[in-house]
Amino acid sequence: MAALSRLSKPSSKFFANITRSVYFYSSASAAPEPEIKSYFQNHNFARKAPKDRNVQWVFLGCPGVGKGTYASRLSKFLGVPHIATGDLVREELASSGSLSQQLSEIVNQGKLVSDEIIFNLLSKRLEAGQAGGESGFILDGFPRTVKQAEILEEVMDIDLVVNLKLCEDVLLEKCLGRRMCSQCGGNFNVANINVKGGNGNPSISMAPLLPPAHCMSKLITRPDDTEEVVKERLRVYNEKVSLHSFTIL
Secondary structure, three states, rough: OOOOOOOEOOOOOOOOOOOOOEEEEHHHHOOHHHHHHHHHHOOOOOOOHHHHOOOOOEEEOOOOHHHHHHHHHHHHHHHOOOEHHHEEEEEEHHHOOOOOHHHHHHHOOOOOOHHHHHHHHHHHHHHHHOOOOOOOOEOOOOOOHHHHHHHHHHHOOOOEEEOOOOOOHHHHHHHHEEEEOOOOOOEEOOOEEEEEOOOOOOOEEEOEEEHHHHOOOOOOOOOOHHHHHHHHHHHHHHHHHHEEHHHHH
């Protein structure tokens, strides 16, 4: 579930709008690198007052926590696009473009995609959406570093940031249960999770998210959802993540 603790002293306006506890990778305390910053600066994103646009939210959390599930459902309810950096990476992989081979090696080893690549993919997606008349968005898994957050605040206002948390053994089971329909591209989960509570911890129950009958025989597992890769992704996340505190103004 989303963490609810408030944060201590802001260093930027972006964090002044945060209303949930947020974890960012600690390696990003330095000023944004010019070549990374330029990905957003080279695109013209019109900054609008909240009354003149739809919501602009961010969903964060470790791999498999459910960011995509919550974000996609809310995006339909609110009428805004759900933009997941993971989906952008997978689309680039499927395109056989210039980044495809490089991304394939990174993703299949459970490593983090570089800021340069993420900013390149995301800035193109935001610009295309704005050109197509999109208003507002829910970003899924971005920003993942303080540096990325600082760059993001220079080009647009964020209304809400939510950080989702879940214990690691459940995360692993969820990731290993993920399936995708090879025909329609729908995402499902065959894991049936029931964890008894105890020692102050709540019980956790998650029913499978099964596909319709016509998709059942077409289910496939994503290449990066093997136990080895999922554990590596969680290890990298836990190793690099730290809590940065900011006051809510």
